[in-house]
Amino acid sequence: MRTAFGVETVRTAERELMARLPEGALMQRAAAGLAAACAELLGRVYGKRVVLLVGGGDNGGDALYAGARLARRGAGVTAVLLAPERAHEGGLKALRAAGGRVSAAAERDIAGADLVLDGIVGIGGKGGLRPAAAQLMGAVRESGALVVAVDLPSGVEADTGEVLGDAVRADATVTFGTYKPGLLIDPARERAGAVRLIDIGLGLPAVPELEALQYADVAALLPVPGASSDKYRRGVVGIAAGSARYPGAAVLAVAGALRSGAGAVRYVGPAADAVIARFPEALVHAGPPSRAGRVQAWVVGPGLGDDAHGREQLRDVLAADVPVLVDADGLRLADPEVVRARTAPTLLTPHAGEAAALLGVERSEVEAGRLAAVRRLAAEYRAAVLLKGATTLVAGPEGGPVRVNPTGTSWLATAGSGDVLAGLAGALLAAGLTAVDAGSVGAYLHGLAARLAAQGAPVGAQDVAAAIPAAWRDVRG
Numbered sequence: 001m002r003t004a005f006g007v008e009t010v011r012t013a014e015r016e017l018m019a020r021l022p023e024g025a026l027m028q029r030a031a032a033g034l035a036a037a038c039a040e041l042l043g044r045v046y047g048k049r050v051v052l053l054v055g056g057g058d059n060g061g062d063a064l065y066a067g068a069r070l071a072r073r074g075a076g077v078t079a080v081l082l083a084p085e086r087a088h089e090g091g092l093k094a095l096r097a098a099g100g101r102v103s104a105a106a107e108r109d110i111a112g113a114d115l116v117l118d119g120i121v122g123i124g125g126k127g128g129l130r131p132a133a134a135q136l137m138g139a140v141r142e143s144g145a146l147v148v149a150v151d152l153p154s155g156v157e158a159d160t161g162e163v164l165g166d167a168v169r170a171d172a173t174v175t176f177g178t179y180k181p182g183l184l185i186d187p188a189r190e191r192a193g194a195v196r197l198i199d200i201g202l203g204l205p206a207v208p209e210l211e212a213l214q215y216a217d218v219a220a221l222l223p224v225p226g227a228s229s230d231k232y233r234r235g236v237v238g239i240a241a242g243s244a245r246y247p248g249a250a251v252l253a254v255a256g257a258l259r260s261g262a263g264a265v266r267y268v269g270p271a272a273d274a275v276i277a278r279f280p281e282a283l284v285h286a287g288p289p290s291r292a293g294r295v296q297a298w299v300v301g302p303g304l305g306d307d308a309h310g311r312e313q314l315r316d317v318l319a320a321d322v323p324v325l326v327d328a329d330g331l332r333l334a335d336p337e338v339v340r341a342r343t344a345p346t347l348l349t350p351h352a353g354e355a356a357a358l359l360g361v362e363r364s365e366v367e368a369g370r371l372a373a374v375r376r377l378a379a380e381y382r383a384a385v386l387l388k389g390a391t392t393l394v395a396g397p398e399g400g401p402v403r404v405n406p407t408g409t410s411w412l413a414t415a416g417s418g419d420v421l422a423g424l425a426g427a428l429l430a431a432g433l434t435a436v437d438a439g440s441v442g443a444y445l446h447g448l449a450a451r452l453a454a455q456g457a458p459v460g461a462q463d464v465a466a467a468i469p470a471a472w473r474d475v476r477g
């Protein structure tokens, strides 16, 4: 599991560790890791030109000490001081002693740089880059130099992943002690490039603020049938989706569910003919969901429409005493009181627009502050919530760490891919995973399936569903 901790937690851990170490030792650990990462990116250090963008805090100190190490290995290192009166004294002395110098013509030095180290601001940052720093970053972009961010790309919010103004766009970020939430959540994540974590020996709490499943975590959670399994033990998933207007949503949700380990898929709704034509293995039923036969989890909402029939289907499913995944039209139509009153697990799967409607805020507010939005939704609806988008997040109703999905790809932003995810996560719920596990494992497989199907080219939602078994095999090794 990859974990992330917020600024306050990091500062506390740093204080405790610093109290036990000689002065400056922690910064030396950080700088050593940073310099090694830069050396690796540069290939050969000798003769390379490195520019340090140095702010007024310890983030700049890290850059200066790392710059000193690179200078000792033969790089030409120049420091651009954004707050000369506050630049880290020890770091500056070390840089000069190693043969580095302070820049007198920042833009000229930047234009000739092979690598720029962004030590403008780290976890002490608030708000976007100040105008002088933003202007320098314009010159950096034009130079084509490799950009390595120290701890975080300057200008992003470490705790939330928000980008409130100008921010550095790095090729790589070298972060210390732990990932910070902003390194895992868009829009900030996208600014970080490839992230490398340097262990500096911080003692961190057992429960992180954010966690991202890795291959092994997902493999351990995937439901694999045993010798004594039958279709009921594997889980029957019911799908109440589709309408005369949107029969395709039903087909796609069923497609997702069938490839995701369910013992059987029951479909209820007006698109039965389309479902059967495509998937003869699906069990279709014409009556209300409550009469469809045994079901261990329901998916309701994709393409449901908002007529009386759709509303009735939703009411019926929400009354079932089994786990329920509510997506798309289901989210629009659901009575919040009914969702809150459910005792079996509920998983809501909104995209930013649907989340905004559920919260009564603007879509842009959700997109800018995804972490706060998903936490608030889970608390207000007393349900697990999977917030879709560039970074998919999953929060549980009881608080605790929010799961962040590491496998997304922007090729997933295609009509119907959400329906596939609903079926996929629904099948995992039917197999007995908790709502948070079903949501986060579902998002993981969905993103991986999309990457495998896309291979860098456009894909349709059906292709994503068809690639779920390949993603499954990939995870199981």
Ligand SMILES: NC(=O)C1=CN([C@@H]2O[C@H](COP(=O)(O)OP(=O)(O)OC[C@H]3O[C@@H](n4cnc5c(N)ncnc54)[C@H](O)[C@@H]3O)[C@@H](O)[C@H]2O)[C@@H](O)CC1
Pocket: 014, 018, 026, 027, 030, 055, 056, 057, 058, 059, 060, 062, 120, 121, 122, 123, 124, 125, 126, 127, 128, 129, 130, 150, 151, 152, 155, 176, 200
């Ligand atoms: N505390 C420690 O023991 C360690 C800290 N480390 C480094 O120290 C950093 C934190 O250092 P600081 O607490 O000094 O804080 P920063 O260096 O992140 O920020 C310094 C100051 O910059 C100003 N500032 C805030 N937002 C700004 C913005 N948008 N643009 C320009 N200036 C802005 C503020 O006055 C702030 O206090 C970490 O990110 C990490 O790089 C590492 O050396 C590891 C050890």
Ligand SMILES: Nc1ncnc2c1ncn2[C@@H]1O[C@H](COP(=O)(O)OP(=O)(O)O)[C@@H](O)[C@H]1O
Pocket: 328, 351, 387, 388, 389, 390, 391, 392, 408, 409, 410, 411, 412, 413, 414, 415, 416, 417, 418, 419, 420, 421, 446
């Ligand atoms: N920029 C993006 N990067 C990665 N994944 C994305 C991006 N935009 C959307 N997605 C993913 O694509 C899927 C789209 O789902 P949704 O919005 O419900 O679409 P639809 O209703 O058309 O199926 C979700 O899994 C979402 O996380």
Ligand SMILES: [K+]
Pocket: 059, 118, 119, 120, 121, 122, 149, 150, 151, 152, 153, 154
């Ligand atoms: K930085």
